[in-house]
Amino acid sequence: MSIAVAILGRPNVGKSTLFNRLVGRRLALVDDIPGVTRDRREGEGRIADLCFRVIDTAGLEEAAPASLAARMQAQTELALAEADVALLVIDAREGVTAADRHFADRLRRSSKPIVLVANKTEGRATLPGIGESYRLGLGDPVPVSAEHGEGLAELYERLRPFADARDADAVPVGHDKPLQLAIVGRPNVGKSTLANRLIGEERLLTGPEAGITRDAIAVDWMWRGPRSCWRRARPACRCAAAGPQNDGRLQ
Ligand code: GDP
Ligand code: MG
Numbered sequence: 001m002s003i004a005v006a007i008l009g010r011p012n013v014g015k016s017t018l019f020n021r022l023v024g025r026r027l028a029l030v031d032d033i034p035g036v037t038r039d040r041r042e043g044e045g046r047i048a049d050l051c052f053r054v055i056d057t058a059g060l061e062e063a064a065p066a067s068l069a070a071r072m073q074a075q076t077e078l079a080l081a082e083a084d085v086a087l088l089v090i091d092a093r094e095g096v097t098a099a100d101r102h103f104a105d106r107l108r109r110s111s112k113p114i115v116l117v118a119n120k121t122e123g124r125a126t127l128p129g130i131g132e133s134y135r136l137g138l139g140d141p142v143p144v145s146a147e148h149g150e151g152l153a154e155l156y157e158r159l160r161p162f163a164d165a166r167d168a169d170a171v172p173v174g175h176d177k178p179l180q181l182a183i184v185g186r187p188n189v190g191k192s193t194l195a196n197r198l199i200g201e202e203r204l205l206t207g208p209e210a211g212i213t214r215d216a217i218a219v220d221w222m223w224r225g226p227r228s229c230w231r232r233a234r235p236a237c238r239c240a241a242a243g244p245q246n247d248g249r250l251q
Contacts, residue, residue: 001166002051002052002053002163002166003052003053003084003085003159003162003163003166004052004053004054004055004082004083004084004085005022005045005052005053005054005055005083005084005085005086005087005159006054006055006057006079006080006082006083006085006086006087007019007054007055007056007057007087007089008057008076008079008080008086008087008088008089008103008107009087009088009089009090009100009103009117010090010097010099010100010103011058012091013089013090013091013119013120014089014091014119014120014146014147015056015057015089016041016056017119017146017147018087018089018117018119018144018146019041019043019045019054019056020146021146021147021149021152022043022045022046022047022054023043023044023045023046023054024046025043041055041056042054042055042056043056047152047153047155047156047159048156050156050159050160050163052159052163055079055082055083057075057076057079058075058076080107080110080112083112084112084113084162084166085112085113085114085115085159085162086107086110086112086113086114086115087114087115087117088100088103088104088107088114088115088116088117088136088138089117089119090116090117090118090119090129090133090136090141091119091120091129092118092119092120092121092129092130092133092141092143093120093129094129095128095129095132096129096132096133096135096136100133100136101136104116104136104137104138107138108137108138113162114138115142115155115158115159116133116136116138116139116140116141116142117141117142117144117155118130118133118141118142118143118144119144119145119146120145120146120147121143121144121145121150121151122145122147122148122150130143142154142155142158183195188208190206192206193206
């Protein structure tokens with residue numbers, strides 16, 4: 001499963017332009033009139049080999065309760081809740097505004113990872129705006145020009161670790177997914193013997209005495225070669241405890 005990246009920021013900073021750039025199509029309306037984007041919009045974003053779900057938002061505004069702006073704001077909050085990482089976009093030409101500071105504070109409280117994106121950085125005249133953005137306390141900004149497709153390599157570098165972390169957590173699918181097999185039963189019914197037969201070696205101690213296996217023993221094991229559906233099993237010998245040497249705990 002790919003990560004979800006939400007694009008947030010005050011109106012008119014170029015969020016929808018960045019969204020379109022990342023999905024490679026003009027899916028979202030772009031305009032220099034603030035408030036054009038209302039619903040959150042989702043698409044499949046890509047930078048080189050990095051694929052992710054990207055969510056464009058109406059932007060963060062301070063809004064009166066029950067107003068359209070408040071409902072747009074609620075959509076933005078939902079996008080943030082769904083996101084693995086938030087891109088807070090600012091307009092580097094205008095520098096950091098009070099609204100940017102307000103929303104930087106809001107995002108910091110959300111505990112989501114934030115990547116600060118300084119947009120509209122084509123041309124060196126915007127460099128002072130980039131310097132100012134450090135004061136938001138969100139780390140190094142990524143200078144981009146969504147309109148001109150500049151700065152995407154650095155954005156890639158900043159998003160890559162989140163995608164890698166997701167990949168590391170992912171459970172393998174298909175026949176590569178290991179089967180977790182637990183062998184359970186009361187003492188002395190032959191759990192360890194069965195495990196040893198399956199594995200094909202005397203891996204677990206067996207014997208007439210009840211309760212020989214004390215721990216759950218995990219064994220990686222391949223059933224009949226790599227093409228089998230049981231790639232790996234975990235004959236964890238556990239039994240509901242009974243008898244003089246145990247006290248009702250699982251062994
Ligand atoms: P949003 O309200 O944050 O979604 O902003 P939009 O994507 O609708 O863009 C607002 C305005 O900024 C439009 O006129 C865009 O053409 C302009 N814009 C967006 N990205 C850039 C950029 O990288 N450079 C410049 N110069 N203008 C941009
Ligand atoms: Mg927009």
